[in-house]
Amino acid sequence: MGIIIAIVLIVLVVLAILFFVGMYNGLVRGRNRVKEAWSGIDVQLKRRASLIPNLVETVRGYAEHERGTFDEVTQARAQLERAGTPADAAAANNMLTGALRHLFAVAENYPQLQAAQNFRDLQAELSDIEEKIAFARQFYNTNVLDYNNRIGTVPTSIVAGMFGFTPEQFFEAEEADREVPRVDFSRTAAPPTAPTGGGEGGAAGGTPASS
Numbered sequence: 001m002g003i004i005i006a007i008v009l010i011v012l013v014v015l016a017i018l019f020f021v022g023m024y025n026g027l028v029r030g031r032n033r034v035k036e037a038w039s040g041i042d043v044q045l046k047r048r049a050s051l052i053p054n055l056v057e058t059v060r061g062y063a064e065h066e067r068g069t070f071d072e073v074t075q076a077r078a079q080l081e082r083a084g085t086p087a088d089a090a091a092a093n094n095m096l097t098g099a100l101r102h103l104f105a106v107a108e109n110y111p112q113l114q115a116a117q118n119f120r121d122l123q124a125e126l127s128d129i130e131e132k133i134a135f136a137r138q139f140y141n142t143n144v145l146d147y148n149n150r151i152g153t154v155p156t157s158i159v160a161g162m163f164g165f166t167p168e169q170f171f172e173a174e175e176a177d178r179e180v181p182r183v184d185f186s187r188t189a190a191p192p193t194a195p196t197g198g199g200e201g202g203a204a205g206g207t208p209a210s211s
Contacts, residue, residue: 020159023155023156023159024159024163026150026156027147027150027151027156027159027160027163027165030143030146030147030150031147031165031168033143033146033147034140034143034144034147034168037136037139037140037142037143037144038086038140038171040136040139040140041086041089041133041136041137041140041171042089044129044132044133044136045080045089045093045133047129048080048093048096048126048129048130048133049077049080049081049096051122051125051126051129052073052074052077052096053077054118054122055073055103055119055122055123055126056070056073056074056103058113058116058118058119058122059103059106059107059113059119061113062107062110062112062113062116063106063107063109063110063113066106069099069102069103069106070103072099072102073096073099073100073102073103075099076092076095076096076098076099077096079092079095079096080092080093080095080096085169086140086168086169086170086171087169087170087171087172089171090170090171090172090173093133093173094173097130100126104123107119134173137171137173140171141170141171141172144168144169144170144171145170147167147168148167148168151165151166151167152167
């Protein structure tokens with residue numbers, strides 16, 4: 001009888017160890033998925049930041065006096081590059097989006113700038129990056145939610161506390177900043193309307209031509 005009890009206890013201990021090991025490994029995998037998802041956002045943020053100097057210089061060539069707008073964009077870019085956490089990066093990215101809106105509002109006052117191929121290419125690439133950031137943000141936040149739920153629920157929270165697993169930060173975009181900054185290149189000045197002849201005494205009511 002004693003041997004049977006000992007075997008049962010050993011089996012229970014082994015099962016408990018396997019259970020805790022499984023939870024630990026699940027937390028490690030979850031944390032790694034969060035890091036991998038964040039790398040996707042980080043790559044796109046760096047791509048976005050790398051476009052800013054060229055974009056600013058392109059607009060500056062047509063609107064040199066708009067220094068306040070250029071400074072706003074440059075400072076927002078610098079803050080994004082200094083961001084050390086996802087929350088800081090999200091705040092800086094939102095600030096940069098707002099600054100770019102101001103820059104594109106300036107560009108709308110210069111038809112020649114809007115028609116410049118370099119500017120159009122930069123704006124199109126920036127729009128593409130914004131869409132990729134939005135997809136990457138959704139993927140990242142989904143993984144963060146799953147990982148944080150594991151940490152916050154029993155019994156996984158016990159293992160998380162024992163081994164120092166901590167919640168990850170979400171990458172949030174402000175509601176007003178979720179739209180991609182765009183410039184409408186399709187808008188062109190309407191040609192002047194040709195005057196209609198004669199008014200009340202024009203062709204409609206004038207003297208018919210002789211046959």
